[in-house]
Amino acid sequence: MGKVIAIANQKGGVGKTTTSVNLASALAILEKKVLLIDADPQANATSGLGISVDDKKLGTYELLEHTATIDQTIVKTNVAHLDIIPSHIDLVAIEIELVDKKEREFMLKKALESLQNQYDFILIDCAPSLGLITLNALTAANSIIIPIQCEYFALEGLGKLLNTIKSVQKIHNADLDIEGLLLTMYDARLRLSNQVVEEVKKHFGTMVFKTIIQRNIRLSEAPSYGENIIEYDATSKGAQNYLSLAEEVLKKNK
DSSP states (O other): OOOOEOOOOSSSSSSHHHHHHHHHHHHTTTTOOOEEEEEEETTTTHHHHHOOOOOOOHHHHHHHTTSHHHHOOOOOSSTTTTEOOOGGGGGHHHHHHHSSSHHHHHHHHHHHGGGTTTSSEEEEEEEESSSHHHHHHHHHEEEEEEESSSTTTTTHHHHHHHHHHHHHHTOOOOOOEEEEEEEESBTOOOOOHHHHHHHHHHGGGBBBBBBBOOOOHHHHGGGGOOOOOOHTTTTTHHHHHHHHHHHHHHHTTT
């Protein structure tokens, strides 16, 4: 099986879904076989890749419930080499429905085992919480990318997330690594953005990706057209940033 990377941060609005959609697309454009799993009930990664959320399909909910096989839940996207397991608002109920199940934290890990070597990378777009769905993602993952926005309170809650990762490593997944911390929503004109970059690099050093995702209006526009940033505007800073990030991920995983 290819490398499984969870993209997680319990803070909302830090660029998790933007990163999931565009990193997955960039890796696919670089001719890697990629599967994106939408593990957020808001289903923004699903709609962001042009998949209709209203057309009820089998997806992450059924996969975690084990009422569908992984092959039944995979949907082709318009991007060559990129598939997705879509999400739906129904996924909200999974936290309650799995609470009495044995090994409930391993549902996603077990489902992914049947994929074997079909993909080079499997990315998981996590919900902005540290609930059971995110715990499933971290248990199934080989590593985690943590997006951090270059704004006030950037590091708020990061300690809690790192403690959760340590807990997962201790109890559920000893092999979970931190792929990297990704700085997002950077605006070079703002003193605060530069201060956050300095602070994060000072504390975490080589754990921080060299690529920084700049604030870019085209990145905000692309999902409304059901396109990734490279399809929408390949010349934009956002497209250049995510292609650079994809190359950095590939270099790390040679």
